[in-house]
Amino acid sequence: MTVPDALITTLETLKNPVVVGHVRPDADCLGSMFAAAIAWPGEHGSMARVSLPEGSLSRRLRFMWDWVDATVASPADFASADGFVAVDTAKKPRCNVEKSLDEDWDGGRTVVNIDHHESNTNYGTINYVDAEAGSACELVYRVIRAANHDISPIVASLLYAGIHSDTLGFSLPTTTASALEAAADLVACGARVSEIGEHLCRSQSESEFNLNRVIYANTKLIADGQLAYSTASYDEITSSGCVAADIDDQVGIPLSLDGIDMAILFTEGSPGYTRLNLRGEKGLNVLEIAGAFGGGGHLNAAGAILNCGIPEAVERVLPVALERLDKLNNPR
Ligand SMILES: [Mn+2]
Structure with missing residues (x-):
C-alpha cells in the first residue's frame, strides 16, 4: 500500500505536533512513536512531544526511551498542538493520553493515523492503515522513506526494534518480504541488531x-x-x-x-x-x-x-x- 501524498504533506506542515501511541505501549508502539517524533519534530527542536503518561513505560522497554531525547507532552502541549500523529493505535479511546484530558482531546484538529490493526476505525483526519503490514514501524519506515528523510542509526534502531518485536522475532506470517526489506535497509542504516535482540529477548528481570x-x-x-x-x-x-x-x-x-x-x-x-x-x-x-x-x-x-x-x-x-x-x- 503506497503512502498517500496528503499524509506526507500534512506531516511536513505540522508546526507543533504531539505524537500519540496506545495504552501499555509495546516496542512497536514506542519505536514508531519516537521515530515519527524525530522525523517530524515541527518547530520543537530535535523531537516532537510524545504522549506517555506516568507509568506507561515497562522496565524492559526503557532502553528505547533512553536512546532518545524525548519530552512528554503535558496537557498544555495538547492544548497548544496544531495536530496529532497517532501510531499503532486501532481506535481513539485506546490512545494513551493523560487521564485529565477530555476524551475530545484533539478538538477537531488534524489527526494523522498510521496503523496496521485490522480493527482500526479510521479515526484520523488522514488515515494510513495497512492491516497487511506486520508492524506500525514498517509503516512509519515507509512514510519516512517516501518523504525522503534520512534514517539515523537511532531511528533505524527504533524502527527495527518494532518490526522485530511485532513479527515475534521475524517468525509470524507478517514476516513478509516487505518487512524483511525494511529491516535490511534499517540494518544498513545502523540499527543495533544484537543490542535490540538482547534487550527484547534476553533481558528479563x-x-x-x-x-x-x-x-x-x-x-x-x-x-x-x-x-x-x-x-x-x-x-x-x-x-x-x-x-x-x-x-x-x-x-x-x-x-x-x-x-x-x-x-x-x-x-x-x-x-x-x-x-x-x-x-x-x-x-x-x-x-x-x-x-x-x-x-x-x-x-x-x-x-x-x-x-x-x-x-x-x-x-x-x-x-x-x-x-x-x-x-x-x-x-x-
Ligand atoms: Mn503494532
Missing part, C-alpha cells in the same frame, strides 16, 4: 522471570491439546515483584506449546480488571473473540479487558474460545 514461573505453572492444555491458556492474578503479579506494565508478551508461554491452535493469557494487572491476550496459530482468527468482549487487535493476535477477576473472566471467555475451535473442527 528476576521479577519477570518469577512471573513466568507462575504463568508456566498455571498453564492448562484443553480441547484435546488445541487450546493452551494461563492466568496470573493480581496477587501473583505483585508477589512476583511485577506491575501491570510488565505484562507484555507472556502469552508466548502457553503459545509455545506444540500443536495448539489458540493460546490465551488472563492477567489481572489491577484488582478486578482482567486483561485478555489471545493468539491464533495456523491462521486461526482470534480477533472476533476479542471483539465479543469489546477488544480488538489483529486477526492472529488480539486482546480485551474484562471488568472482573480471573475466575469469572475464564468462565466467560473459554466457552467462546471453544466454540470458535469447534467451528474450526467442523466447518460448515
Whole structure:
C-alpha cells in the first residue's frame, strides 16, 4: 500500500505536533512513536512531544526511551498542538493520553493515523492503515522513506526494534518480504541488531522471570491439546515483584506449546480488571473473540479487558474460545 501524498504533506506542515501511541505501549508502539517524533519534530527542536503518561513505560522497554531525547507532552502541549500523529493505535479511546484530558482531546484538529490493526476505525483526519503490514514501524519506515528523510542509526534502531518485536522475532506470517526489506535497509542504516535482540529477548528481570514461573505453572492444555491458556492474578503479579506494565508478551508461554491452535493469557494487572491476550496459530482468527468482549487487535493476535477477576473472566471467555475451535473442527 503506497503512502498517500496528503499524509506526507500534512506531516511536513505540522508546526507543533504531539505524537500519540496506545495504552501499555509495546516496542512497536514506542519505536514508531519516537521515530515519527524525530522525523517530524515541527518547530520543537530535535523531537516532537510524545504522549506517555506516568507509568506507561515497562522496565524492559526503557532502553528505547533512553536512546532518545524525548519530552512528554503535558496537557498544555495538547492544548497548544496544531495536530496529532497517532501510531499503532486501532481506535481513539485506546490512545494513551493523560487521564485529565477530555476524551475530545484533539478538538477537531488534524489527526494523522498510521496503523496496521485490522480493527482500526479510521479515526484520523488522514488515515494510513495497512492491516497487511506486520508492524506500525514498517509503516512509519515507509512514510519516512517516501518523504525522503534520512534514517539515523537511532531511528533505524527504533524502527527495527518494532518490526522485530511485532513479527515475534521475524517468525509470524507478517514476516513478509516487505518487512524483511525494511529491516535490511534499517540494518544498513545502523540499527543495533544484537543490542535490540538482547534487550527484547534476553533481558528479563528476576521479577519477570518469577512471573513466568507462575504463568508456566498455571498453564492448562484443553480441547484435546488445541487450546493452551494461563492466568496470573493480581496477587501473583505483585508477589512476583511485577506491575501491570510488565505484562507484555507472556502469552508466548502457553503459545509455545506444540500443536495448539489458540493460546490465551488472563492477567489481572489491577484488582478486578482482567486483561485478555489471545493468539491464533495456523491462521486461526482470534480477533472476533476479542471483539465479543469489546477488544480488538489483529486477526492472529488480539486482546480485551474484562471488568472482573480471573475466575469469572475464564468462565466467560473459554466457552467462546471453544466454540470458535469447534467451528474450526467442523466447518460448515
Ligand atoms: Mn503494532
